[in-house]
Amino acid sequence: MHKTATITWIVLLVLTLASALFSKLESKYIILVILILAALKFLGIAFQFMEMKKAHVFWKTLIIGFLALFVIILLIIVK
Amino acid sequence: MQTQEINHKNIYYPPGGILIWIIIFLELITFGAGLIAMVYYSNQEPELFHNSSLKLNTTYGMVNTMLLLTSGFFMAISVTELKKGNKERFKKLLVFTMLFGCLFLYLKGIEYHEKLNEGISIGYNTFFSFYWMLTLFHVIHVIVGLIILTSVYFGVKKENSNTSMEDVEASAAFWHMCDLIWIILFPIIYLLF
Numbered sequence: 615m616h617k618t619a620t621i622t623w624i625v626l627l628v629l630t631l632a633s634a635l636f637s638k639l640e641s642k643y644i645i646l647v648i649l650i651l652a653a654l655k656f657l658g659i660a661f662q663f664m665e666m667k668k669a670h671v672f673w674k675t676l677i678i679g680f681l682a683l684f685v686i687i688l689l690i691i692v693k
Numbered sequence: 694m695q696t697q698e699i700n701h702k703n704i705y706y707p708p709g710g711i712l713i714w715i716i717i718f719l720e721l722i723t724f725g726a727g728l729i730a731m732v733y734y735s736n737q738e739p740e741l742f743h744n745s746s747l748k749l750n751t752t753y754g755m756v757n758t759m760l761l762l763t764s765g766f767f768m769a770i771s772v773t774e775l776k777k778g779n780k781e782r783f784k785k786l787l788v789f790t791m792l793f794g795c796l797f798l799y800l801k802g803i804e805y806h807e808k809l810n811e812g813i814s815i816g817y818n819t820f821f822s823f824y825w826m827l828t829l830f831h832v833i834h835v836i837v838g839l840i841i842l843t844s845v846y847f848g849v850k851k852e853n854s855n856t857s858m859e860d861v862e863a864s865a866a867f868w869h870m871c872d873l874i875w876i877i878l879f880p881i882i883y884l885l886f
Binding site for chain 1: 701702707708709714718721722725729732733735736739751754755759762763766768769770773865866872876877879880881883884
């Protein structure tokens, strides 16, 4: 019962814990790791909880496009 | 209550309806622009942003993320239950959704109280100007979300309810939007600098 939603929820909690733990590490790639983990959580909520997986490909492209643009801009301006 | 299935594969009918998705994208663009501006300003004052972010309690941020995710989980399964026709179970799960939303606000209140006691208000420095503006704007969305969910609860509870499945899905989409916004706020404000 609600297997997919439950798995998504657990994965999201684990990713949240992981991003908090990774942020304590000293590495030049840490910003990239934190942003990738946030992007994965974003997609998990949009596609599973908000049922974007059932939507027309236009809406899927729009949400992935927004996320990709946001992450790329951040990676360009962050020093 | 009308519970007819909608074909979400139609471009005009994303889950929750086209209007709520226009709002969601506008909100995401607004918060996204705010966060990009924050990161841009951090390049001009990197030390100030680093030292200021150390003043934030990461544990509060992480627990708040978990509370919102749990609330979103209950929201998602409550909608599934309503689609199956389990009105009573929907109402119970919706109460849990709102409860975790309230816990988020309670913890945020504690965090704000601590910051204000330390004298850290909106004009403290550039970092905290962004912190207060972005997180308070998000808190307003959570409060509006809770009001919408309360109205849905009483709408569905009524005997001759005219609340449609699309109304419930649109309210759920608004609530999940609060999760989406927090998911991009938390790592940037609490972890990035």
